[in-house]
Amino acid sequence: MRRTIGILGTFVAGTVALHADLSTAESRRVQEAATVLDEIHAVPDKDIPQELWDKADCVIVVPSLKKAAFVFGGEYGKGLMSCRRGEIWSAPVFMALGKGSWGLQIGAEAIDLVLLVMNERGMEKLLQNKVSLGAEASVAAGPVGRDARAATDAQMNAEILSYSRTQGLFAGINLSGGVLKPDPDDNKDLYGGQVSPRDVLMNGTEAPPAARPFMAALGRRK
Numbered sequence: 415m416r417r418t419i420g421i422l423g424t425f426v427a428g429t430v431a432l433h434a435d436l437s438t439a440e441s442r443r444v445q446e447a448a449t450v451l452d453e454i455h456a457v458p459d460k461d462i463p464q465e466l467w468d469k470a471d472c473v474i475v476v477p478s479l480k481k482a483a484f485v486f487g488g489e490y491g492k493g494l495m496s497c498r499r500g501e502i503w504s505a506p507v508f509m510a511l512g513k514g515s516w517g518l519q520i521g522a523e524a525i526d527l528v529l530l531v532m533n534e535r536g537m538e539k540l541l542q543n544k545v546s547l548g549a550e551a552s553v554a555a556g557p558v559g560r561d562a563r564a565a566t567d568a569q570m571n572a573e574i575l576s577y578s579r580t581q582g583l584f585a586g587i588n589l590s591g592g593v594l595k596p597d598p599d600d601n602k603d604l605y606g607g608q609v610s611p612r613d614v615l616m617n618g619t620e621a622p623p624a625a626r627p628f629m630a631a632l633g634r635r636k
Contacts, residue, residue, distance in 0.1 A: 436603050436624050440508070444624060446477035447494045448631035450526045450579065455634065460584045462530065463562035466575065472497040472531035472540070472615070473632070474594070476511050478524045491527065492597060494628050497537060497615040503632040505621035507611045508600035509540075512593035526579040527587070529594075530556065536573030540594060541612045547574065548590030555586025 436444075454461050476493030494506040511527070531537050536552075539545045547553045556575030569575060569586075578587035596611040604622055605614070613619060621629050 440600055440603055441624060443477060443492060443508075444494065445627050446526075447475040448627035450475050450477050450528065451628075451631040452634065454528065454577075454579065454584055457584075458560055460558060461560075462528070462575075462577065463557060463559060465562040466530060466532070466556065470498065470530040470532055470575075471534055471537045474509055474527075474529040474531070475628075476509070476527040476529075479511070479527055492600065493527070494625075495540070495611075495615070496628070496632055497531075499616070499618070503629065504615045505619045506604075506625050506628055507609075507614050508597040508604060510595055510597040511589075512544075512595070524580070525587075527589075528577040528579075529553075529589070530575045530577075531573065532575060533573060539573070541615070544593055544595035547576075547592045547594060548588075553589050555588050558585055 472495055474493055474495040476491045479491035491511040493509055493511070495509045496503045496506045498504070531540060539551045545551045551574055552572045553574040553576055554569045554572035556577050557569055558577070574589075576587050576589045578585060598608070601609050601611065601614075604624060605619075606622075609619075
């Protein structure tokens with residue numbers, strides 16, 4: 415009995431440790447990504463059109479992308495990606511956004527990015543090792559407002575629609591030249607070991623407790 419209790423205690427401790435290794439920065443990133451979604455959805459006239467949100471296969475949120483990250487090179491903006499499986503959003507994975515040629519809006523110290531992956535083709539590309547936006551996956555600045563009918567042909571045919579928010583302004587942004595890829599180190603921290611982004615996003619992996627704020631924000635906008 416004592417041996418059984420000891421084994422059980424080890425198992426429980428291991429289970430707790432499995433989702434207890436997020437750094438302060440990673441935990442803050444989860445919360446900030448959730449806050450970005452909550453705040454943009456709170457203003458329907460300045461939000462992503464519901465029709466586009468309903469059609470999206472995946473969403474990526476990169477909060478507080480710092481201006482310095484695009485000055486010195488070698489740094490990344492980091493965020494979370496979730497994909498829709500029927501009516502349910504998948505557990506998220508951390509993604510890294512590499513330097514692009516677009517730059518930040520004049521005078522902005524930081525921006526929040528929201529990317530909608532509009533079809534399975536775009537999703538499959540993002541599940542590869544990395545994808546170059548505009549070259550390997552088509553990307554366009556997304557339309558803003560209640561009605562998606564104002565979107566251009568380029569926007570409606572893009573694999574990825576991209577948005578930025580800075581100083582209270584939410585608008586489409588062209589991210590051509592950026593590179594998106596899964597962040598293996600942060601995902602290892604989130605899931606307690608090496609994980610395949612495809613398995614997490616496509617095979618019903620349970621979202622760890624640390625991801626709950628982001629999952630709750632996704633659930634508020636079906």
